[in-house]
Amino acid sequence: MADNPRFRLTVTTSGQFQGVDWKKTDVAVVYGIPPWPGFWWRLLHGIHMTPVCSPQLLRGPTAIRQPSDLAYHRLLHEDDGSQWRRYQGAVGGGHVGLTDVYFDDFGIVLQAARDGFGVALSDEIISARDLDEGRLVTPPIYSMPRSYFRTLRK
Numbered sequence: 001m002a003d004n005p006r007f008r009l010t011v012t013t014s015g016q017f018q019g020v021d022w023k024k025t026d027v028a029v030v031y032g033i034p035p036w037p038g039f040w041w042r043l044l045h046g047i048h049m050t051p052v053c054s055p056q057l058l059r060g061p062t063a064i065r066q067p068s069d070l071a072y073h074r075l076l077h078e079d080d081g082s083q084w085r086r087y088q089g090a091v092g093g094g095h096v097g098l099t100d101v102y103f104d105d106f107g108i109v110l111q112a113a114r115d116g117f118g119v120a121l122s123d124e125i126i127s128a129r130d131l132d133e134g135r136l137v138t139p140p141i142y143s144m145p146r147s148y149f150r151t152l153r154k
Contacts, residue, residue, distance in 0.1 A: 003014045005154040009025075009026050009027065009123050010024060010025050010026050011025075011026070011027050011028070011029065012024075012027070012029070013028070013030075014029075014030050014031070015030075015031050015032075015078070015079070015106075016030070016031075016032065017030050017032050017036055019108065021069060029044065032093070045125065047123040047124060047150070048123060048124060049083065049087060049121050049122065049123055049124055050121070050122065050123070050124075050138050050141075051064070051070065051087075051119045051120070051121055051122075051138065051139050051141060052113055052119070052120050052121075052122045052130070052136040052138055053073070053113050053116070053118070053119045053120070053136065053137060053138065053139060054113060054114060054115065054116035054135075054136065054137070055137045056116050057073060057116060057119065058137060058139060063089045064119070064137075064140075064141065065139070065140060065141075066140075066141055067091045067092060067141050068148035069139075069141075070088075070119060072142075073118055073119050074076075074091055074099045074100060074101060074111055074117065074118030074119070075118060075119055075121075076100070076101055076103065076109045076112050076117065076119060076121075076125070077100060077101065077102045077103065077109070077121075078102075078103055078104070078105070078106045078109045078119040078120040079102075080102075081100065082100070083121050084100075084121055085096070090113045091141065100118075101118060106126070109122075110122065110126075110127065110130065110136070113136060114135045114136060116131065119139075122136075
């Protein structure tokens with residue numbers, strides 16, 4: 001771009017591959033699992049998904065100490081619940097999810113977790129500052145590897 005100052009590049013980020021308007025996008029950073037037929041992709045960063053919550057949820061009679069303790073807490077979602085189902089399948093925990101809450105914005109999911117409203121599933125990159133400053137904690141249970149992918153139009 002330094003050699004071509006008039007060059008225009010449109011970068012889009014999306015939580016869903018189907019959410020990208022390819023007529024207006026040159027490069028997309030998409031969270032998901034390829035392959036996507038007709039597209040070239042490359043792993044940007046490997047991450048581990050792990051539950052995060054307010055420190056208050058690690059205290060008291062329903063404190064989170066193992067995956068089965070999540071049954072006593074509201075799970076916070078930014079999707080249709082599939083991330084939590086994959087996580088629970090990987091760690092062997094079960095959860096009915098009758099009081100779960102679904103949001104359309106991950107920022108709200110994290111704020112609800114900070115406020116003690118429930119447990120979010122996040123990663124070490126997105127939640128790093130909250131974890132470093134003590135607004136969020138990771139319960140002493142398992143993390144699960146997930147991936148961010150960069151997708152380029154062919």
